[in-house]
Amino acid sequence: MLYDNPKSQYKLGMMYKEGYGVVQDYSKALSWLTKALENGQEIATLLIGLIYYHGGTGVDRNYTKALHWFLEANNFILYEDKSTIRYSASVQYFTALIYQKGYCTSVDYSLALEWFMKAAANGKKSAMYEIGMMYLNGEGVRKQDDLACQWLTRSAELGYLSAQLCLGIFYYETSISCDYKQAMHWFQNAADVYSHRRKKQLKGCYVAQYYIGIIYLRGHGVYVDYELALQWFAKSAKNGYFLGKFELSLMYFKGQGVPKQEKLAVQWLTDLADLGHVESQVELGCIHLQETLTFCDFETAMGWFQKAANNNNNAQAQFNIGWMYRYGLGVEINHEIAFHWIEKSANQGYSMSQNMLGEMYSNGRGTTQDLNEAVLWFRKSLNNDENAIAQYNLAYCYFTGEGVPINEHTALIFLRKSAAQGYSEAQNELGVMHCEGELVEQNYGKGMMWFRKSIEHEKNSSSLCNIGDLYYGGLGVEKDVSLALSYYTRSAKMGNEDAIRILKQLQCTSDTLVNNDNKDINPHVMKSFKINLHNDAYGSDIMQRIIEGIKSFCVEDRHTVMLETEEESTRFFYIEDPSDAMDDIRKESPKFFYVEDTSKFFHVEDMSATFAERKRKGVQFLDL
Template sequence: MDRALKMVYYDDAKVERDIFAQLSLALRHFRGVGMPRDEVATRKILDQIHRQSRAFAAICYGFMRSKGIGVAEDLGEGDQWYREAAYWFREEALGGEGISANNLGYLYAKGLGVPENSETAAGWFEQAAENGSVSALYNLGVCYLNGWGVPQDDELAVDFLRRASDANDPSAASVLAYLYLEGRGVKRDPSKSFEYNLRAARAGSVEAASALGYALGVGLGAERNIAESISWFEMAANEGDTYAQANLAMYFCHSPDLKLFNRGWTMLMNACDQGDISAKYQMTQILIFGVAHREPDYAAALDLAMDLAELGHPGGYHLIGVMYEHGLGVPVDMSRAASWYERAARKGSSNGQAALGRLYAIGIGVDQDNIMAYYWLRMSAPSSNSQAYREMEAVRARMKDGDRKKADRYVNDNPAPRRGSFGLKSLEKDVFKTGKRSV
């Protein structure tokens, strides 16, 4: 099951906390992943969870044992503690406690201390929702979105998520933001997506704060605002969000200030060493295009881009296409460029879609085709002031009425490529550009 599901508790201020998001943050503090190593911060998080109840204490011990936090790693003993947590959650759930029923469903979804069973998990989420658990409404929405233990149903997923969001669940608002951006279960609306992300971020969603940084950086659903973009990225980065850290580092790397550049470059290097795919993507862009304090290195860039491509990252496909189109470290080869752009486009990369549409519009690397040009440019969902939008409008203007109708039918019959099952932390965020350089 995907990690988008959540188990919750309420802290001393009665604020809902996602327990495994908090435990993962404690682990990052303990290992120094994406942030300085800080055992005091680790201990503070674990202590807060431990004192909630016997069930939560058992979850805490299970995680510590499974990950080797302050104790020897022992998966078997970790699972024993998860079994104890399941016992206490079950006792409380049978007594009508909605949160405990939700958390027991989570354990079945993940197979922690109990056999993994998506149908059983969904059943406990339903019971939890009936007993007033807002988190269970969210979890049911995610289940229907992915068809986990229930029939896949986007519209029913949206209904559950809206009910949770209306009850001030930030995770539900964050998912609705994603759905409005993708046009899944709802009509695509980037501005509505931005509104839901803003609601979620203000309520404490790290994922939404990172998404706002991206949206404000590229002008998606709101006017482009670099200062606000940096502010939201910093908020998410301080909570250990590696995507936000990678993009924040990208801003710093484009600064003419050498100190800021060095700070950003160090952040990127550290994130790359930890295997963060967003950081590798950003590093590849710098190595291709260069910045004030770093010359291009095409050989290193191609190696990194190929690594990204092997991982199935759409940005890697797109950047390889860029290198072949412009002869950056490789011979100019428009057919190869078009092939890489198409792979990126079909993986949902907006930059790949825009690049492929442009090639169809001018007939280089592919046969000239206004309908395919319009389709891919439109799939890139360009903002109204972007180059891709102007190219899309130019293609449509030169079409005859019959071709415009064919293009509209093709768009309706071929919706934008999806990116697989939904998961908050596994969303593939496409190319982030600071505006300093574009190709």
């Protein structure tokens, strides 16, 4: 009879536990398993322990009772059949978890590892994974990546999704030397939904799909392929993984692998942000900060940054709030508030904030000036990330002795590191040092190389001007005045004062622009310096006075505009005809321009000094 047969009682209890042929009911399962145990079916202790560990219908979770029954079960387990081995491995695994997590007892990593090892010996894939993670994280054992990788690989090869995903991430971004081929192999295994049918495992598949998209997007170990990246992000997003939809939105916003659809992308990001996705909140803030976009709205940007900063304590959002207050974007400049937010971000280890905090301590903005504290934060920025700007700032500190003793050798090391990472200002400084032979052997070729690197990805007005100097002087390159002028002009357009001054000097130097041998000069460049007295585009009044045989002009700078391209309407200066004699003009010291009238063009130089000072420099008035 059923009531007298312990094996039948055990099987019925197992059916209620698993829901085989009946509605799953832990209360009924516990009742039948207890009867089976009372009648001598000791294997029932395994399932009783599991019921208390998980809890379910009619039975509350109770780790104390679970551990009691697990330990009882392990006292007499005889591996009679495969199902017994399977359940015993589970009991050993969950016993290990109780010790590892400190459920109903103190955390004991040694006991946890011991029980994981027993479970792994019985083929428990999840136990192999946990052992690997303990060695990977140094949890209760010495951190050993090689040993961790061995255990994770054993688990992954048996098809355990978490191990496959972890190995992919390990090879992609954790290991000392990234192995993108291995990373892709394990991500592809993990992304195979059909081999991981259990619903509770499928989230790992969607994460793996996201990582495959990232690999194709960034071209890590493969050629950049936006279309494939888009496909994998779409798979991940379709299955509800936030980061997959986030990256998909960014690709639509940028038009990568798909026609640009900014409005749709912003809508998707907004949907994610409204659900609390912090990366989307920060990205929306950044989008609304871009003045070139129709979405530009500083108030909206601040709103998203504040949500991310206040609700999620996001360091990047805190930094951006500080940035907006520091530079007055949509708010009044307030260095104290800026310092508050940047400090909060810096204390979380955000490298950009740590560097900016160093800058604020260095110049005393928002806080008391403290050069030692500035150096401290620059160093912290380097510890958390090889921040090129922080390296440049440290180089400056060692060059000048601000907060540290002067050490030119150390300064040069930091400057080179910053330049190697592509920081434009550092590259320009290295170029100057090579040209001047400062701390390095003079080499105009290397100087030119660094100046060119400096303007590859961003317009550096100083580097443009320096390249102009090399071409104008024929230093390390063949002399090319025309090319020099083009670089000076590009630099001047950006407001570089040195370039503007040089151009004015060149305009006034007759042996450069007005000579019988002007074949070096590009006519288009020359034309850009012309002042056309017959095309007053700005309605200025031009007066000319003839003083008995002497044509004299006193030119006042009313526009302070450099003439840029031949296509633009030529701007010229208001010319004031003084009523005083030339000698009287020479005695005065207003800011005025020297104008030389030739049949081809005029040359104008802004002369701020007095006539006496100009005369000492060899600048003379010419009678026309």
